[in-house]
Amino acid sequence: MDSSVAEYLARFEGDVRDRLETVRALIHETVPEATEGVGYGIAEFWIDERPAIYLGAIAKHLSLYPVTLLPPALAADAAAHLSGKATAKFLHADPLPLPLIARIVRQMADNVHQGLT
Numbered sequence: 001m002d003s004s005v006a007e008y009l010a011r012f013e014g015d016v017r018d019r020l021e022t023v024r025a026l027i028h029e030t031v032p033e034a035t036e037g038v039g040y041g042i043a044e045f046w047i048d049e050r051p052a053i054y055l056g057a058i059a060k061h062l063s064l065y066p067v068t069l070l071p072p073a074l075a076a077d078a079a080a081h082l083s084g085k086a087t088a089k090f091l092h093a094d095p096l097p098l099p100l101i102a103r104i105v106r107q108m109a110d111n112v113h114q115g116l117t
Helices: 005-010 012-030 072-083 100-114
Strands: 035-039 040-045 049-057 063-064 087-091
Touching: 005 012, 005 040, 012 040, 012 049, 012 063, 012 100, 035 100, 040 100, 049 100, 063 100, 072 087, 072 100, 087 100
Parallel strands: none
Antiparallel strands: 035 040, 040 049, 049 063, 063 087
16 A cells, blocks of 8 residues: 555556646645645545545546535536535546636635534
């Protein structure tokens, strides 16, 4: 099992790794207080000493978890990417919607700060 996010990302190559690195950097830019580690075998970002954001990838997409408690406007904007109970998926075949991902990440962090998750 990987012991760091860098080790986890090193398992990927090419565009998938680049996309993961881009979202990793975006998470740190959006939530500078986030610390990172590995949980459940994927990248994990902690806020206020709690696991708050998970980032992973498989063959066809990368995902953010847990995407919950989105305000209606953000939920509507993210609807095409929401899957299952608490996952946002971004297909590798499509450009990353970085402004949308930043909004989702910011909301996930706000949820933790407010004690909602």
